[in-house]
Structure formats: structure tokens, C-alpha cells
Amino acid sequence: MFASSFAVLLRTAVLLVLVFFSVALPHGAVFAQTDPLPSWNDGAVKKSITDFVGRVTTQGDADFVTPAERIAVFDNDGTLWCEQPVYFQAAFALDRVKAMEVQHPEWKQQQPFKAFLSGDRKALGEQGEKGLLTLVAAAHSGMTTDEFATSVADWLASAKHPRFNRPYNELIYQPMVELLAYLRSNGFKTFIVSGGGVEFMRVWAEKAYGIPPEQVVGSTGVTKYQLDAAGRPSLLKTAKVQFIDDGPGKPAGINMTIGRRPIFAFGNSDGDHQMLQWTMAGSGPRFAGIVRHTDAAREYAYDRPSKIGQLDKAWDEAKAKGWTVVDMKSDWKTVFPFEK
């Protein structure tokens, strides 16, 4: 009996040791031998990321940062997913106006709807930027927040990207998805800070990136609280802008919504310039990264003169200050998840 208890105890102890270590080791350490960023080619860019994360997560290192302060912010369009040939939210809005036509017979006689719906490019051009904004606003107002979320989900389920012929939410960048997961496994809290509409992104961001709704910061519209005849409340989306989370609006949005200065920020265009500056201006270790679109074969190539995702001033500052600049063509082994 003594020997057999001993055997049981030995087995128990071994089992406990195994379980204990799998439970108690810092998250991620069990898989220390596996590359957490397999879609990134080895080189200075990848090393700048892993070195930074190593320093801020090593107890006793001069650059150690407590988990609560490990705030990482990411632009969305052009940084986490593709933004060409037009911002995907603009594609959604125009498709949506077409889908709404049946409920709006008056649009047949009303500009800019008439020009857009009849495909009259000349007449639409005459409506200018204001005409386009009216179309976008129509797709984003006059319905409840729940109805809007449904319209985004419906669109994602049916619309296809004109070049890649895939649902738009498949056009996310695999290396960035890995980076988000890597940061989270190292105690970071990951946020989106985008010029896009916050309600548009929240419909699909959690599934695409693992970022929950409460960690998505974006542009917002004014909503109106209303009760129906039965006393049921809803929020009506109006056409009035509440906040534009772009350019200098990004530090303002971070201050308003997150309330801490990030230590890690990633963008791709001049719309992210101030967010990167704001992140780098704090004390202690800081990381600023820029995705440069250099790969016309696998994605797109554009920078200084581009109308969408222009990268000019932020790039100059990145070069001057030694921020990390990702060259999509050489730094990314894979671009989209579906390539694998």
C-alpha cells in the first residue's frame, strides 16, 4: 500500500507540476519557441517590434511598463485593412443608397440621388463633394443604431471588393492581425483609433481583429434618444456630425475615450501623424510604426501624391526620428489571410 500510494502521489505530483506550469507561467511563455509573427519577414522592422515588446514586458528592465499602461492604438483604413480603390465605408454607403432606393421614390427627382442612381456621372460631378457627402449621410442616418448595424452586416455578407472579388472584411492584413494578438498576449490592451465611423467598424472588428466594441474609437454622429408608443427606447442616427476622429482629432479622441497616452501606435497616412506624435511625446519607452504601401502586385503602392491614404509629412517625421516604417513588399511574407 505504501508503494502504491507513493506511485499515485508521484503521478499526482508530476501532473500537478505540468498543470501548474501551464497555468502559472506568463501568458505566451509556453509557446516561446514558436514565432508569434510568422507573416513578418525577419529584419530590422520585425526586430524593432519584438525588441520593444521584450523591453517593456521584462520585470527589472529600465523600460518595464506595467500592464495597465500598455495601451496600443491602431489606425484602421490602410493599417489593419485595405483602403483602396476607395475607403470601404464609402463603398458601403454608395451600395446602401442603391439598396435604399425602393424606400425613397422621391430620390428619382432629387439631386444628388437622381444623378447617382441613374449613373449620370456628369450630373453627379456637378453636385461636387457636397453631393457625395449627402449620399454618404443618407446611408448613415434616418435609422436606429440597431438598423444601421444590420445594414452593415448585410452589406458585408453580400458585397465584394472589385479587385480581389472577396468580402471586404477578408481584406485585413494578416501580419497586423498577428501583431495585435502578439501585443495582447504580452499584456497590451489594443484599440482601434480610426477616422472611420465607430458604428461601422464595431460590426466586424471583434471577429476580424479580436478588438471588442468598447476598444474601438472612431468618428461619431449625433444620435437622438426616442421612445416608441409602447415605451421601447431606440437611438435614431441623425445626419449631424458629433466628432471627427482624424488628424489632430485622433489625440483628442484618445484623450476623450481612452484617457491614457498610448505607448505603442501604428498608422499609415498623414491622418495618423498627430496620433503618432502624441504617442511619442510621452515619457518612457514608446513605439511608432507606419505601414508603407509598396506592393502593387499583392496589394497597392501609393504614398505622397495619393488622394486616399496620403503619406507625406508623417513619413518625413518618421525618417527624421527613426520611427519604424514597414515596407509591405519586403517586410510582409503574407498580406491577406486568404493567401495562406
Add this chain to the structure above:
Amino acid sequence: MFASSFAVLLRTAVLLVLVFFSVALPHGAVFAQTDPLPSWNDGAVKKSITDFVGRVTTQGDADFVTPAERIAVFDNDGTLWCEQPVYFQAAFALDRVKAMEVQHPEWKQQQPFKAFLSGDRKALGEQGEKGLLTLVAAAHSGMTTDEFATSVADWLASAKHPRFNRPYNELIYQPMVELLAYLRSNGFKTFIVSGGGVEFMRVWAEKAYGIPPEQVVGSTGVTKYQLDAAGRPSLLKTAKVQFIDDGPGKPAGINMTIGRRPIFAFGNSDGDHQMLQWTMAGSGPRFAGIVRHTDAAREYAYDRPSKIGQLDKAWDEAKAKGWTVVDMKSDWKTVFPFEK
């Protein structure tokens, strides 16, 4: 040697068993025998809380809610801390105007500052509500966000509540602090959703309630991004209002910032009415609670006719719909932490 290895192994196994169970058991279960809400008297109110939490956290229960959806929102003034005889942020603003007097010699000749600083109640009364708002705005604008946070911290370190003669941030409600911790230990994410200024609250909310800055939703002002001569960025607080997170603004603020409908909400006044309605209007299990101030001896007693924290319409709906209404006098064993 065999016996001694065995002894070592036995000690190791016992130790591992102890460590293992303290690590691997669900959070809170180790203290299952301890009352997580010791400052709440036993009764229907306390039971309504623990029953709800039990149901939504029990796997297999029809009311089980996944942790990601366990969003709990709390009003601040009058719900988590005292709001009498005036909102503490108003007390801060008036103290702050006095402290700023030396930097503003022009105020000696300028209303409403002249009337306020000279203690001329009649002249100040003539300035009306607009005069008071001008004073409050002066304390909240014309400085950077960092400078403002410092001014709040300085005030908390020196100012005392007129009745309790203690720093304002000691006037938090012990039962609510316990409730917040209890919810978090059951997988809830706790948020403040307050009419108060978000930047005012974030300075002290984490220490007081364990709620991090990114989980504080409140009223906001417009900030202006600026670079100094050396290229260092800051955010200048302007006097322009960005968003008022009160009344119907609370569901709007929740939608804008959290992006999920809470399943648990607590307030104390008609300013929380729409937040409670919005919370209760979702599908699945829901909890709405109201703190009723009934204890003039230990705190204050006020409801329908009060100018601060008026509780009228929300109370009627709570009674009609069977929401939980806390009677401070009978439901709370302790009110403030310093009583213990």
C-alpha cells in the same frame, strides 16, 4: 535517501496542491464562504443583486451571459459618491477660480468673477445661471489636459467637504465599492457613465473604484491639438462643450463609447432614467438599480423636489417595473469607508 526524497516529494505535492487550487479556481471561489457585500444588510435588495449575478454567471442557466457581454454601468454623483450639498465638480470649479485669481488680475473688474471673488452674493445672483457656468468654464479651459489633471489632483489633496471635513474622494460609498469589486470578480467589466466631466473623474476613479480611465464615460469638452516651438504636442482645453453625457445623453454616450448595451445599470436620479430604460430594453437578463438617499443622519435625504439629484420619474418607473431600489438607511450597513 528514499524516505527523505519521499518527504520532499510529499511537501512539494502538498504545496503544489495549495498553489494549484489558489491559481486555478474561478476568481472569488476561494473566498466562497466570505460575504462579498459585507456593507449591505441582508434583504430583498441585496438578494436581487446576488441572485442576478448568480444567474448570469452559471453555465447552463437559461440566463447565462458570456463574460464579454457582462457590461455594468454606474452613474457617479449620488450613486458611487456623495453629491451634496453641491456636485463636487462644482466645488472644485469654484475653489479653482479662487486659486486662479492671481494669474487673472483682469477678473477684479470683470463679471461674474468680480462678484464671486469679492463674495458679493447679490451681484453674483444677478449674473444668473450663465454667470455660474462662466465660472465653471474658466476652471475647465485655457489649460492643457495635463495641467487640468494636475489641478484636480492638487484640489483633492487640499480641499475638504464642508460637512464631513474630509477630502472629497473619501466620500465614496463603501457598499458600491464592494458591488463594483463583486461584479468584476464575476467577470463583469465595470464602467462609469456620468454627467460629470470625464477628465475630472479619471484623476481619482481608478484608486477610488478600481475603474481604469478607459472605462470612464462622461461629459467632454472640445480640445485643440497644438505643438510648441520645440515641436512638443499638447491638448488645449477650450470652453466649447463637445458632449453632455446626461439624461438622454447617457444611452448616446454608451452607444458612442462602449458600443454594447449594458446588462446591469445603477443610478440615483432622473439624469439616469434613460440609461436605466436603455439597459432594461435589451433582450435576456437585465438589472436596473437606484440608490435612494434616505439617510439624513449618515449622509443626506432627498428625492422628488431636490435641485441636485432629483429622483422623480425614474423612481415611478422603478416602482412600476419592479427595479431594485436601494433604501440607503435600511440597506446599507456602512455608507462611507471611513466609518469602519
